[in-house]
Amino acid sequence: MKGWESMSPECLFVLDNYNDYISGELDPDRVSRVEAHIRSCPNCEIFLGKASRIHGRTAGLLRVQAPQTLRKSISSLLEKT
Amino acid sequence: MNTKSENRLAFENEVMVNLDSMYRYALHLVRNQDDASDLVQETCARSLKATNRFKQGTNARAWLYAIMRNIFFNQRRAKSRGEIPSNWTDEVESGDQRFTGSVWPQPFEMFLRDMMREDIDKAMAMLSIDFRGVVLLCDVEGFSYAETAEILDIPVGTVRSRLHRARALLQKMLSQWFNEGLGVNES
Ligand SMILES: [Zn+2]
Numbered sequence: 374m375k376g377w378e379s380m381s382p383e384c385l386f387v388l389d390n391y392n393d394y395i396s397g398e399l400d401p402d403r404v405s406r407v408e409a410h411i412r413s414c415p416n417c418e419i420f421l422g423k424a425s426r427i428h429g430r431t432a433g434l435l436r437v438q439a440p441q442t443l444r445k446s447i448s449s450l451l452e453k454t
Numbered sequence: 455m456n457t458k459s460e461n462r463l464a465f466e467n468e469v470m471v472n473l474d475s476m477y478r479y480a481l482h483l484v485r486n487q488d489d490a491s492d493l494v495q496e497t498c499a500r501s502l503k504a505t506n507r508f509k510q511g512t513n514a515r516a517w518l519y520a521i522m523r524n525i526f527f528n529q530r531r532a533k534s535r536g537e538i539p540s541n542w543t544d545e546v547e548s549g550d551q552r553f554t555g556s557v558w559p560q561p562f563e564m565f566l567r568d569m570m571r572e573d574i575d576k577a578m579a580m581l582s583i584d585f586r587g588v589v590l591l592c593d594v595e596g597f598s599y600a601e602t603a604e605i606l607d608i609p610v611g612t613v614r615s616r617l618h619r620a621r622a623l624l625q626k627m628l629s630q631w632f633n634e635g636l637g638v639n640e641s
Contacts, residue, residue: 392618398599432593434574439477443491447498451466454502
């Protein structure tokens with residue numbers, strides 16, 4: 374990571390685990406370790422914040438809805454069957 | 455005069471609640487709106503015939519996805535053999551309301567969102583079907599790694615690595631919108 378001269382082993386730990394952290398798939402011990410580190414490392418705190426935001430925005434935009442026409446035909450299928 | 459069983463009603467509820475999500479999964483598989491609607495209809499028709507195998511309280515969405523995936527791959531196989539797949543023939547009008555989400559109401563935000571969506575769509579289309587699948591299931595639909603692994607019939611480790619890689623690729627392709635690069639490149 375650019376400009377992270379002060380990257381510690383804990384920073385690397387965050388880097389290795391942030392994806393699973395964002396997915397909510399990290400085990401509780403690791404979650405505590407990530408959270409303990411970001412409280413004392415502004416770089417990692419900012420990094421994790423950005424990663425979560427980007428992830429949230431992408432997922433939000435991909436959340437397309439079913440067309441009304443489809444919704445209607447499915448309801449009538451369920452009704453008449 | 456036949457009243458619907460409790461199981462049947464629960465099933466119908468699951469279908470309606472999961473309709474958006476089924477449509478998104480169909481769109482991911484077939485990549486066009488009309489075919490996606492057809493695929494959802496076919497999935498509902500098939501699963502209706504199998505409601506006796508539906509168990510209340512189980513993961514209905516995963517079950518519906520599995521049925522959809524089967525239909526899709528069977529149709530694709532049939533097509534590649536030159537046979538005509540049995541299509542659902544009821545009236546299906548083209549859905550032009552693909553992007554009717556109601557997240558940001560202001561006009562400018564809506565404009566921005568549509569532009570971003572177009573790019574996200576392009577970026578997603580550039581990912582292989584394998585990568586797109588995990589993004590959709592984990593990030594959009596919120597399935598766990600384990601559930602995704604089960605739906606796609608791949609190991610959990612593969613889900614994890616594909617997801618991490620796909621996110622990095624998406625982020626790279628969409629970096630103009632996220633004018634805050636992560637400064638990290640997974641490869
Ligand atoms: Zn750090």
